[in-house]
Amino acid sequence: MTMAAPRVFVVDDDRDHAESVADLLTLRGYDVELAFSGEEAVARFQQTEFDLILLDVKLPGMNGLETFVACQALRPDVRVVMMTGYSVEQLVRQAVDEGVLAVLHKPFDAAGLLDAVEKAQPRGLVLVADDEPEFVESLVPVLRSAGYRVHSASDGQEALHRASSTPIDCLILDACMPLLSGLEVYLRLSDSGLQIPTIMVTGLTGGEEAQRLGTLADRVLGKPFNPAALLRLLDELMPHRDRRDGIVPTALIRPGLRGHQ
16 A cells, blocks of 8 residues: 655745745655645644644744644644744744744755654554543553654544544554444454554453454553553554655755745
């Protein structure tokens, strides 16, 4: 199955600079969209998901920080790298405090841009399905802090629907859920041709049922487990992919990438 190109949203009121950044990222295999104001960016962000936003600090109307906060309210796991060519230390400090991943200071070169984008990419989308809200709430921050995007489901039917309708990179399924068990979800997805790496979590640590889970799912974790063990399994099942497949000649980069100070 072909992996979809990472989606990057470039928000900058300097059209030349935004288009230069977009050209470079497109050459490196990213799917790029542009917006030229904070209001336009928030409206578009409500309609679609992006793996990363490159967001200018100084924008007309809503500034970059206000735009980031609005996007974060829509999706708490939004990943943002700020760009700035101005002395706006207070805004930048606030942005970092709010959860911005990095700040690029203009003028930046192609290598700096690509390195920041690569490091800021989410490691994949994980669906956590469990009927215990406390369990889900305890896992979400652990996964997000490790760089994963996270969706959740509270029963097997919802998990099946989400996994069938959204490109999921890994499933964390509770073996015993209402409506459909984790095992039933896994088998139905497999029968439909969706082979999604799956970690089954269960309070059953022995017996035939636990053995059956171990032969079907990719990995099984017995509750309670150390979150570090979960992260190790995720690394095994969906290793971080290096998307930088080659070197972009400097001649392909428009001078605008170093402008707009």
